[in-house]
Amino acid sequence: MTLEHLGIAIANADDAVALFEQLLGAAPYQTETVEREGVRTIFFGNGGESGRAPKLELLEAITPSSPIAAFLDKRGPGLHHIAFEVDDIEAEMKRVDALGFRLLADTPKPGADGKRIVFLHPKSTAGVLVELCQSVEVEPEQRRVPFEDGHLTAFVSGPVDAPPLVVLHAALGSTAFEMRRLTRHWEGQFRVYALDFMAHGDSDPFPGRTLTFDTFTDNVAALLDTIEVARVHLFGFSMGGSVALHTAHRFPERIERLAVHAFNVQWNETEVETMSGAMAGALANPEGHWATRLATIHGADHWRDLVGRMQAFTEALPGQQFPDDALASITAPTLLSTGDRDRYFPLRHALHLRSLLPNSSLAVLPGADHPIQAVESELFAALVTRHLLDA
Structure with missing residues (x-):
């Protein structure tokens, strides 16, 4: 299990992208809309040449019913989740469940950036929402x-x-x-x-x-x-x-x-x-x-x-x-x-x-x-x- 990315909820995409472009000295490498979640994701970093360096994911709500909209209403912009890359997400779900961590879903679902994802409840992870993700190579x-x-x-x-x-x-x-x-x-x-x-x-x-x-x-x-x-x-x-x-x-x-x-x-x-x-x-x-x-x-x-x-x-x-x-x-x-x-x-x-x-x-x-x-x-x-x- 390795740190894959940090997810940050943002209120204004233009302002946030400009800020992180200035901070990181690089443009986003990918923007992707996840319609079923009402979220637009903006990624910085691309994992480097190895594909394993941690990335930064900005999360913008595009519908009022989006989980990100609810997060922003309650907490405002800021750290939304920490994501860890795993090799076998089903096996990892069984492992963490046996250890007493609370899963927010019984099965993984498609996420952004070519991932299958599942979240752990923040009450079982020191108040921080944790995402487990597994890369899925999508062939052209x-x-x-x-x-x-x-x-x-x-x-x-x-x-x-x-x-x-x-x-x-x-x-x-x-x-x-x-x-x-x-x-x-x-x-x-x-x-x-x-x-x-x-x-x-x-x-x-x-x-x-x-x-x-x-x-x-x-x-x-x-x-x-x-x-x-x-x-x-x-x-x-x-x-x-x-x-x-x-x-x-x-x-x-x-x-x-x-x-x-x-x-x-x-x-x-x-x-x-x-x-x-x-x-x-x-x-x-x-x-x-x-x-x-x-x-x-x-x-x-x-x-x-x-x-x-x-x-x-x-x-x-x-x-x-x-x-x-x-x-x-x-x-x-x-x-x-x-x-x-x-x-x-x-x-x-x-x-x-x-x-x-x-x-x-x-x-x-x-x-x-x-x-x-x-x-x-x-x-x-x-x-x-x-x-x-x-x-």
Whole structure:
């Protein structure tokens, strides 16, 4: 049993959020309404990289009959409960009941933040309401997206009424391998649609289909048509960042705000040789670490074909430069981010794009290499969230 969060009843959400943002130096990572309890919850902290650091939960009544409304009428704003994480909530309920603690329910019920919860009566816990909670991993919904003669796969999570956010992975990557660490943070405040590009991850292989930026951008357009959302926020990493920029250029009316990380849109031969050489190395050493990982992500029967097609895609990049005037036409508010030790794309690319985009900002992550798996996910997700929500 470990301390999971402190719950604080609040009378005014705007004032309380502003206060704790100032105190903690961070924005909330998730807002969620629990309709059956008449409560809106606002979470700070996100548990850190381990997911086990204590959090802060603000509780706002949204109906007069809410337990939080009754608490505020009786006691005013303040500490409402202390929550402890348990591995098996039913077993823990039996244990504490045998010890004489009074449970307020016979069975756990769904709570906020992906939890099953039960409360102990404060008369048996020194006057403090105690919550026992168990995390329940909620897997994103897989949605099939029609494209040409096959289907793409998008992973959908988050509240249906939250702002829509489309998330794009890198070349030879996938949503599950690269982006899930980040989408877990974003799905509290966004309706997340994380797309596997054609021939990648859980999307169909589309054998023989030439892969280009136009086709990948068409993948995004197909997703937007399928989900029937007029405008979305868009985040892309590496190749996904480049595709995001192409999408914002081709479909400006569909993009609300944009964030791209570790990207490039103008390649030289040296950069192409570095990327193509890494792919050739995987093909030459099929028992090596990267080849084994690619087989896991894309399938043992498919990964070699995909690497070969992505080599051809990469080697054609010098002839597919994104012109400066086209880049300068992108008007969506854009966050550019990159690591200052990116092995593939030097900082000059981000600086050049920053000089072109009329409505952009740049964040440089000190000591960060290219792989997004190495970034501190909570801090990076908060950086992107602040930009997308214009906080």
